[in-house]
Amino acid sequence: MTHRAETLRPTEDHPLLRVALIAVALAFLGAFLVLPLVTVFHEAFSDGLAAVWAALREADAQSAIGLTLITAAIAVPLNAAFGVAASWAVAKFDFPGKGLLVTLIDLPFSVSPVVSGLIYVLVFGLQGWFGDWLRQHDVKIIFALPGIVLATIFVTFPFVARELIPLMTDQGREEEEAAVSLGASGWSTFRRVTLPNIKWGLLYGVLLCNARAMGEFGAVSVVSGHIRGLTDTMPLHIEALYNDYQYVAAFAVASVLACLALVTLTLKSVLEWRYGDEIAAVHHH
C-alpha cells in the first residue's frame, strides 16, 4: 500500500462524507431549533424596543410575571426538599421496594401535562372528591394559586430526585458513617458532609426544575381557569395575547421566557463543564 499523508484510519469516515454529515446535522438543528428561537426575538422586536417594554409593563403581564415567580418560588423549594429526602432514604439505606419507589418518583415525567392538571381537578374541583367540602368552607384550590402550584409541583416532581439519587448512591455511605461514628449529629452530618458533596448536583436539579416550573403550560392550563390578571401565568398570558392577535405583546412576553431558557442552558453547560464529576446526569446517562 502506498503511504499518503491522507490515508484514512479504518475507523474514520471519508472527509467529504464528514463535511456532508455535519452540514445535514447543522441544517436540521438550524431549521428545527435555531429558527424558532430567532423567530421569538424577531417577532418581539418587530415594532421596536418600546413595544416590548410596554407589553411587559402592562398590568396583566406584570401580574402574570408575579404569579409565575410565586409559583416557582413555592414549587421548586418543595421539590428540592423532597429530592434531598428521597435520595437520602434511597442512597443511604437498604429497604424492600426501593426499585418501585424510584420508578414511582419518575412517574410524573411519563404523564401528559394535561392529565397532570386533570387529576387535581378530579380531587379538588367542583365535581371532585373534596369539591363540596371546599365550597362549603370557601377554600379555592382549582382556578386559584394552590391548584397552579400543585400542577407545577407534579410536572417538576422528579427533577431534583432523579439527579440526586444516582449521585448519592455513587458517593456511598462511608463519609457520613465516619462523621456519625465520630459523634456528629445527623443534621450536622448532612450539612457538613453530604451537602458539600451534592451541592452542584442539587443546583443542577434545581435549575432544570425551575426552568420547567416557570414554563409549564399544559398542566397549569387545566387548573388555572384563565382569569386575566389573576390566574394567568406567563405561558398562559402568552396564549391569551396570541389568541387576541396581539402578536408583538405575545412574543415580547415569550422573549422573556426564551431568555430564561438561554440562561438555563448556559448555566447547565457551565455546570456540566466545570463540575461534570459531581453531576450524576453527566457521567451516568
Add this chain to the structure above:
Amino acid sequence: MAALAPARRWRNPSALPGFGLSLGFTLFYLSALVLVPLAALVIRPWEIGWSGFREVLADARVVHALLLSFGASFIAAAINTAFGLLVAWVLVRYRFPGKNVVDAIVDLPFALPTAVAGIALSTLYARNGWIGAPLSEHGITVAYTPLGVVVALTFIGLPFVVRTLQPVLVEMSREAEEAAATLGATRFQTLRRVVFPALLPSLLTGAALAFARAVGEYGSVIFIAGNLPGISEIAPLLIIIKLNENDVAGASAIGVVMLAISFVMLLTLNLLQAWSAARK
C-alpha cells in the same frame, strides 16, 4: 452497583440516622401529590360504567384524536431517531468549530417553554412565515394540518435520541471497528454490522422516550395544529375541551387511556433498559 451489594450487606444498615424521617416524608409527599391524585383519575370513569367508558372512546372525534396523537408521535419519533443518530454521531465523532454551542443548543426543547415553542413554530410555518412561505409555493401546508402536529412533536422530542446515544457513542470502543476493518470489512459493512447493532438498544430507548413525550404533548402543538375536530385535534386537547364542557367523566375516560399509554411506555422503557444492560 451489583458488585458492591454483597459488601454492603454486612454493614449495619442503621448506622446513619434519618431513615424514618426521610422515607416517611418521601412516601407522604409522593402519595399526597402523585399517587392519590392519579388514583382519583383511574377510578373516576367507573361512575359512567364500562358502557359509558366505551361510548366515550368509540366517539369518532375521540378515536381520531387518539389516532392522530399516536400517529404523529410515531412519525416524529422516527424522524428524531434518524436525525438524532446523525446529530449524536457528528457531535461525538467529528470536530468542527462551534461544536460546544451546538451541543448545548440540542437541549433547547427541554428548556424552552412549550407555549413559546408553539407560537414560534406556528409563526414560522404559517403561509407567510420564513419556512411556511417557501413550502406553500410548493403546495405544502404545514400550519393547521396534521403535518404541523408532526413538526411540533419533532421539535419537543429532538433531544431524547441525541442525549441517549451520545454517552454510548463516547464509551463505545473503536477496537471492534478496527478489527472489522482489519478483517477486510468496508466502512459501510463495519457501520452496519458492528456499530449499528451496538447502538440499537439506546437508539430504541431514545425513540421510546421521544414517543412517550410526544403522545402527551400539548403546549407546542395546539398553536400550530389549528385544532380542527377530526383533522388536527390531538387527544390532550380533547380532555381540556371535555372539561370545559363540564363532561368530567368523558375527560377522565380519555385521561385514563392516556395514563395507560404512559404506563405501557414506562414498561417498554424498563424492558429496553434491561435489554441494553444485559448486552453490556
